[in-house]
Amino acid sequence: MKNVKVIIWGMGAMGSGMAKMLMKKTGVDVVGAIDIGQKVGKPIFDVLGEEFPNNENIKISTAEEVIKEKAADIVLICTDSFTAKAFDKIKKVVENKINVITSAEEMAFPKAQNPELAEKLDQLAKENGVSILGTGINPGLIMDVLVLVMTGACEDIHHITSRRVNSLSPFGKAVMEEQGIGISVAEFEQGKADGSLAGHVGFPESISMIAEALGVKLDAINQSMDAIVTDVDRKAPYGEAKAGSVAGVSMKASGIKDGKELIEMDHPQQIEPEQVGVKTGDYVIIDGNPQVNLVNSPEIEGGVGTIAMCVNMIPQTINARPGLVSMIDLPIPHAILGDFRDQIHEEAKIV
Amino acid sequence: MKNVKVIIWGMGAMGSGMAKMLMKKTGVDVVGAIDIGQKVGKPIFDVLGEEFPNNENIKISTAEEVIKEKAADIVLICTDSFTAKAFDKIKKVVENKINVITSAEEMAFPKAQNPELAEKLDQLAKENGVSILGTGINPGLIMDVLVLVMTGACEDIHHITSRRVNSLSPFGKAVMEEQGIGISVAEFEQGKADGSLAGHVGFPESISMIAEALGVKLDAINQSMDAIVTDVDRKAPYGEAKAGSVAGVSMKASGIKDGKELIEMDHPQQIEPEQVGVKTGDYVIIDGNPQVNLVNSPEIEGGVGTIAMCVNMIPQTINARPGLVSMIDLPIPHAILGDFRDQIHEEAKIV
DSSP states (O other): OOOEEEEEEOOSHHHHHHHHHHHTSBSEEEEEEEOOGGGTTSBHHHHHTSOOTTSOOOBEEOHHHHOOTTSOSEEEEOSOSSHHHHHHHHHHHHHTTOEEEEOOGGGGSGGGTOHHHHHHHHHHHHHHTOEEEEOOSTTTTTTTHHHHHHHTTOSEEEEEEEEEEEEOTTSOHHHHHHTTTTOOHHHHHHHHHHTOOOOOOOHHHHHHHHHHHHTOOOSEEEEEEEEEEOSSOEEETTEEEOTTSEEEEEEEEEEEETTEEEEEEEEEEESOGGGGTOOOEEEEEEEEESOEEEEESSOOOHHHHHHHHHHHTHHHHHHSOSEEEOTTTSBOOOOOOSBGGGGSOGGGOOO | OOOEEEEEEOOSHHHHHHHHHHHTSBSEEEEEEEOOGGGTTSBHHHHHTSOOTTSOOOBEEOHHHHOOTTSOSEEEEOSOSSHHHHHHHHHHHHHTTOEEEEOOGGGGSGGGTOHHHHHHHHHHHHHHTOEEEEOOSTTTTTTTHHHHHHHTTOSEEEEEEEEEEEEOTTSOHHHHHHTTTTOOHHHHHHHHHHTOOOOOOOHHHHHHHHHHHHTOOOSEEEEEEEEEEOSSOEEETTEEEOTTSEEEEEEEEEEEETTEEEEEEEEEEESOGGGGTOOOEEEEEEEEESOEEEEESSOOOHHHHHHHHHHHTHHHHHHSOSEEEOTTTSBOOOOOOSBGGGGSOGGGOOO
């Protein structure tokens, strides 16, 4: 079998991280990299800031130059968070008969918020004989797949809590701005009202994924976003919050069944949580038979986790039956230490 | 769609637990129950010690009476731990064109120790258009699937530790005897030498499953079993260990790659661990990028966990492409709170 061929669309922190990860792996080649603006035309090793001897130093190109019929086995699209924004890119790839994995959070379960676009993508994928998966660390693993895997040991469930307490300190300037680090409470409320502060994207997707797998129809999904106001000065490498300003965002959500909360999501994210005695971690607490009381501490860092999930799900996505799929349709995620080709079904290989 | 039809083969603690769990669920019926000896002919509610109003009070029967062509969608076989012992039963079911889930530990990944029998079962399943899965709490979830799911967030891995520290106190007389609770160290050594003390069955299966998913070829799998000798008197409901006698079994195993340990398994199981300050739990510790440091404490109790895993994997097994499958081939495990029929693909339904 020829090496698995991968194109990366979006050479920001996520796409670049996936390129680096893939270049250290066996049986897989990065055959195309897409971006816009000043990166176009640059050798990929320049953009990655590192050389990878056994890999070709391809040039960053435009989508028009790279996305040709069956130009690769899969394209990793890391450009957007929202289904509506990622739609045209996914469509272009699928119409060129190439599988897609995207880190767009809403694409982890697009029928939660965009059922019509999800339906269109499913049809397009089937028509073209390829698969589309949205994944990442969250949604994609911590607040949905990990929860569901633990419910596998349960006879019955009364209530589920998924809690992800994470530090924003490892992230760069873009995340600091997106999450409102250092702004005043008034600015935060303004940003929340006008939609410029998104906070975590993914609760409706994670909750809907859990509900669908469990086989329950929820009455409602409620979501809230509040400022985490610090009472001490906090300083991270790329962001700073003076006492009285915003050091992070507390996101909560509920999945309601028969008027009662069945699924609780709690996701406070802030810079320098340790400074105020907050211990970071990923928690799954299930009130059921049996009880589940799981913690992974410290939390899996979002950046590396999303990079790894998108790369590690390549075989499952290539092997999947054509269509729009989600993490609950595919075999369990896992790392790949060996040859990527060993994980691909012969009949599913495109090029 | 008609209700999912299930036959249970083996009405011991596991099979009875599965029957009870299924009788509380929607869209699924227990249409047959098989045992030998004195239970044959008894109404199932008598054997379960409980009535389940919306279920038929079927009689426990022999395999010959119950296993007929397409008599059910799936048979849950809970009679054995070893592939060689379960083989004829699985064969009989498969030749009657019915899917199989078995709690036999070695069947979680039978090619680890019985590659020829695994090959035969795979062929039989394909010839008859059905699937065979071995699962349970361990192997099946805690020391393999949960480990693999967490590796999904990893770019690279240097070493994996899976640790399950559990209490044997909830188990009955049979387990107390199997694990040598209360015997002398000399008796333990004797039982270990003559093979009458098995300890935990499943390390080669869990380690092989992890290695196969990661795509690595191991040089060797090593395994050890030692007595946990208590220095205080311990007393559980069905077993007792005086100071100086055996209160449990310490099982360890290693998966070796290029002369170095890649996968470590550590599974001490004993009665009344709390009495000597041992905290029970399920641990996944991955030295990689990123690090994983997960604990579920207390551990998922083995009985209810195995019952739930076997029942919850029914849809994935019925829906699977024909053949011998394992937990790494199928969609992620999860609980089922809704109608079982909603989880079954139309074309996969047998009766």
